[in-house]
Amino acid sequence: MTFGAKTFSAGALRGAGGVVDHRLSRRHLINEYRRGRLRQDQVCDAHPELIRAARNLGAPATAACPICQLQELRLITYVFGPRLPSHGRCVSTAEELAKLNARPDELTAYVVEACVSCRWHHLLRVLPVGSSRPPRARASS
Numbered sequence: 738m739t740f741g742a743k744t745f746s747a748g749a750l751r752g753a754g755g756v757v758d759h760r761l762s763r764r765h766l767i768n769e770y771r772r773g774r775l776r777q778d779q780v781c782d783a784h785p786e787l788i789r790a791a792r793n794l795g796a797p798a799t800a801a802c803p804i805c806q807l808q809e810l811r812l813i814t815y816v817f818g819p820r821l822p823s824h825g826r827c828v829s830t831a832e833e834l835a836k837l838n839a840r841p842d843e844l845t846a847y848v849v850e851a852c853v854s855c856r857w858h859h860l861l862r863v864l865p866v867g868s869s870r871p872p873r874a875r876a877s878s
């Protein structure tokens with residue numbers, strides 16, 4: 738997986754598609770940073786597009802940023818799948834997500850946290866969407 742690529746894609750979402758569980762990977766990175774084994778610029782390297790989306794469409798997270806400790810953490814939901822842009826559809830409202838959920842296609846929603854202050858970012862959750870699933874996936878919380 739490459740970070741900082743010019744085109745924004747699922748690959749820009751740290752933790753997506755990796756073999757390591759994204760929760761473990763997140764905790765590992767935070768621990769490594771706190772132990773001084775990773776520099777801040779190694780963990781705070783969100784794609785500009787991700788930060789823009791976080792600023793404009795992100796939902797405020799309840800927790801503070803694990804890196805800079807500021808209350809600048811935002812949650813952004815990207816949905817990938819057939820008939821959606823290759824860089825995903827950034828979903829900001831529950832209505833929008835419900836609409837995608839009503840599609841017959843099998844879609845995948847990636848909930849990402851991104852700090853608009855220090856540019857820390859990580860994948861938080863992966864949810865199946867669409868294919869007439871019960872509407873249990875939500876854009877926020």
Ligand SMILES: [Zn+2]
Pocket residue numbers: 802803804805806807809852853854855856857
């Ligand atoms: Zn931060």
